[in-house]
Amino acid sequence: MSHPSERPVSASGAKMFKVAFDLNRDDSGWPPVSVERLWGEKTDVRFEIRVANTPFFVPGIAFGDLIRVRADHERRELVYESFTAESGHSTVRIVFMRDGARQSVERKLQEAGCSWETTDGFENLMAVDVPPEADYGDLRPWLRERVASGDIEIQESAISGRHRAQLDEVP
Known part of the structure; x- marks a missing residue:
């Protein structure tokens, strides 16, 4: 039985931590949040975390990437400090502009070996993890066709x- 105060553990048995990524909004107000918190697991390197989910808003970070964090004692959380190394995964965000588009997109992503996350409050947004073994050279033109179609x-x-x-x- 787990207790709410217990920290989750990854599949590899590493302790999981939430890492805060402070975001800067552009002139149009994007992204719609000022902080995104991602799960990560400790590595053997002090203050290094392996990102354990796909970001919705954080730019330049993908599942499995290694990052350096710092402890922010005032905020009582770990905060992103710098990028350390890429994992080979890629992050693509998809915004659905038309009803009915989701099913064909999800089918194509699944065929390509991708996984994705959705979140409450942003029903038309999907954060896609493209794993290293996926052929993004094949997937990208298909995605661009869907963009061109609206x-x-x-x-x-x-x-x-x-x-x-x-x-x-x-890109």
Whole structure:
């Protein structure tokens, strides 16, 4: 039985921590939050965390990336300090612009070996994890076709070196 005060543990048995990423809003008010908190697991390196979920708003970070954090005693939380190393995963955000587009997008993402997260309050937003073994060179043109048709908008937030090498045109 788990207790609410117990810290979750990853599949590898590492303790999980929430890490706060402070975000800067642009002139249009994006992103709609000032802080996003991601789960991460400790590594053997002091103040290094492996990101354990896909961000909705944090730019340049993907599942499995290594980051450096600092303890903010005033806020009583770990805060993102710097990027350490990429994992080979990529993050793509999808915003659904038309009803009915989600099913075909989810089917294509599943075929490509991707996973995704959704969140309350942003029903039309999907944070997609593109794993290293996925062929982003094949998936990207399909996504761009959906953008051209007006079904979705995409943001290529963190494209790994492995996935960049699969592209004719680098984002």
